[in-house]
Every structure is written in structure tokens, then in C-alpha cells.
Amino acid sequence: MAPSFENFQRRRLISSYFSVVLSIFLVLFLLGALGLFVIHSEKISNSFKEDIPMSVYFKDEANDTILKAFETKLKSSAFVKDFVFVSKEDAAKNNKDIVGEDFLEFLGMNPLPNSFDIHLKSEYVESAKIKQIESDIKTNEMVSEVIYDKKLVELANENIKKISFWILVISSVFALISMLLINSSLRLSVYSNRFIIKTMQMVGATKSFIRKPFIWRSIRLGLIGSGLAIIALIALTFYVDGLFPNLGIAKDYLSMFIILGGVLAVGIVITWISTFFATQRFLNLRTDDLY
CATH class of the missing domain: 3.30.70.3040 (Alpha-Beta Plaits)
Known part of the structure; x- marks a missing residue:
């Protein structure tokens, strides 16, 4: 029975880790793709104008x-x-x-x-x-x-301004949603270990000592998710560059560095903050409230 229970716990733990990594990967990939579009939106609009x-x-x-x-x-x-x-x-x-x-x-x-x-x-x-x-x-x-085409020139200038405004609005909203999704996934991961957290606290472990392994584990998961997102974004960049070589997206190394570095930083910072507050919440709960 004991080995069977341990296998069940291990599978559940792996499943939990996988869902966290998948959430981080999907959210950061979409956020990074939107960031690439925002950074290169001027190039895209200029390319369209210069084709008239x-x-x-x-x-x-x-x-x-x-x-x-x-x-x-x-x-x-x-x-x-x-x-x-x-x-x-x-x-x-x-x-x-x-x-x-x-x-x-x-x-x-x-x-x-x-x-x-x-x-x-x-x-x-x-x-x-x-x-x-x-x-x-x-x-x-x-x-x-x-x-x-006079009408096309007028429409191009009017619509580009509108599109740029809405891209900034959507980017801000999506960034907030991304943080909430990652935070939610990590909170669920910590929640499954709430009894372990309280047990460690009851035997005299300090809050910082209890938080440390959870935070480091979340950061590692964040690094894996960020790494996968970075690989996917590089592949997406070269694919788009192949379709529109005149934009020179793949050769814009500074923009690539900013986006990929930002994805990595966001993956680490969000996982650290989310895990810190999630563990803090259970550390501050009374034992009766855990149930």
C-alpha cells in the first residue's frame, strides 16, 4: 500500500509541476509575442505605408x-x-x-x-x-x-493611430491577466502543501526557512517555463521573418534581447512574488483554518 500511495503522490506532484510550467509557458509566450508585435508595430505600419x-x-x-x-x-x-x-x-x-x-x-x-x-x-x-x-x-x-490612392493614405494614417492605441490597452490588460494566471497556478501548487507548511511551523521552523524551498522550486519552474517560451518566441520570430523579410525582425537583436530578457525576468519575478505571498498566507493561518 505504501509504495502505491507514494507513486500516487509522485504522479500528482509531477502533474502539479507540469500544469504550473505549462501555464507559465503559455502565458509568457503570448505575452512575449504581443511584446514583439508592439515593438515592431512601427516597422509594420511603415512597411504598409511604403507599399502604397x-x-x-x-x-x-x-x-x-x-x-x-x-x-x-x-x-x-x-x-x-x-x-x-x-x-x-x-x-x-x-x-x-x-x-x-x-x-x-x-x-x-x-x-x-x-x-x-x-x-x-x-x-x-x-x-x-x-x-x-x-x-x-x-x-x-x-x-x-x-x-x-488618396483614400488608402487617409485610412492608413487614421487606422494605424487607432490600432497603436488599442494595442497598448490590450497589452496592459493581457499583462495583468498573465500575472493573475501564473499567480493562481502557483497558489494551487502551494495549497497542496499547506499541511506540510503548518507541520514545519509547529516543530519550530522559521517562516523564511519554510518559504525558501517553495520559492526556489517555483523559480526553477519559472525558469523552465520561461526557457520554453523563449525557444518558442525565437522560432516564431524566424518564421515571421521568413514571411516578411523586409521588416528585418530577426536581425533586430536589441529588440529580441529586450523581449527575451523581459520574458525571463517576468517568469522569475512573478513566480517569486506569487510563491512568497502564497506561503505567507498559509503560514499566517491557524491550524483549524487549514481544513
Whole structure:
């Protein structure tokens, strides 16, 4: 009977440890993932803004000299991230690839203009600034038209501000919930040992002596949970970096260090504080109240 009871107790203890580690891992992983998103939210928003193209179309009278001069001007412009020159011939070829038919055969001419597809730097993708850039470009008499999605620019700026605000709110709420969940798991773990705590106290052990093994055990569990969360976050970072290499998330070592270090620190601090107060509660209870 005794070995059977000991095996039962051991299995129950392992199950308790496993649930604590799993809770810490899941909570810290989700918290870390949210932290990565918050830190890189500006990069994400900037990447989205810089993907909004501005197309500048030239009149047929614009010769190679004028086009080259405009290209030189773009290279020296502070607002330009990158640009591509699309000749009339390239535009016709692209149109043929999309439509599947060669319209030049029945038109007998190429009506498409020479153009530049420009991507602006994120700080210039704002309604007022982009309108000023449009006006400056139109001062060139050979420019026939400047086209960009004005509505998308307005929506991007408005929604990014709203999203940033709600991300901060959600992050704060989630951080609080995370602490409560980890605290709850550790309190249940200490609760299962309440009689051992009271027995040690009754034979004369000091409170600090009783707390020490419980705190160290919780810190070890916190380290295991944090370690698993860190491994999962590194894997997530490289996965996202593979999907969006232009963001350079995996190469941002400082942000990675802050998030992973924060996950490790939170895992240790929360387990220490939670276990300290959980054991303190049972140390202050009368023996009759344990039942």
C-alpha cells in the first residue's frame, strides 16, 4: 500500500509541476509575442505605408533627356524610398501579361505613356505631405498625371493611430491577466502543501526557512517555463521573418534581447512574488483554518 500511495503522490506532484510550467509557458509566450508585435508595430505600419505606390505619367512629348532629368531628381529627393521607370514598351508588355491579349495588334500604336512608379518613405505618406509632393511633381510641364490612392493614405494614417492605441490597452490588460494566471497556478501548487507548511511551523521552523524551498522550486519552474517560451518566441520570430523579410525582425537583436530578457525576468519575478505571498498566507493561518 505504501509504495502505491507514494507513486500516487509522485504522479500528482509531477502533474502539479507540469500544469504550473505549462501555464507559465503559455502565458509568457503570448505575452512575449504581443511584446514583439508592439515593438515592431512601427516597422509594420511603415512597411504598409511604403507599399502604397505613386505613379507619375509623362506626356508623349517627353524625350529621354527629360525622363533622365526627372530620374536624377528622384535619386536626390529625400522623400523617395525607391522607384522604377516603366517605359511605354514595358507597360504594354505588362498589360498583355495581365489581359492575355496584345492590344497593339488591332490599335496599331502604343497609347500607354512612360511613367515612374515611386514608393515614398513612410514619414511622407501623410495627406498633407503627399499632396505637397504631388504639387511639386506637377510643376514639371511634361508630367501629365500623378496617381496614388488618396483614400488608402487617409485610412492608413487614421487606422494605424487607432490600432497603436488599442494595442497598448490590450497589452496592459493581457499583462495583468498573465500575472493573475501564473499567480493562481502557483497558489494551487502551494495549497497542496499547506499541511506540510503548518507541520514545519509547529516543530519550530522559521517562516523564511519554510518559504525558501517553495520559492526556489517555483523559480526553477519559472525558469523552465520561461526557457520554453523563449525557444518558442525565437522560432516564431524566424518564421515571421521568413514571411516578411523586409521588416528585418530577426536581425533586430536589441529588440529580441529586450523581449527575451523581459520574458525571463517576468517568469522569475512573478513566480517569486506569487510563491512568497502564497506561503505567507498559509503560514499566517491557524491550524483549524487549514481544513
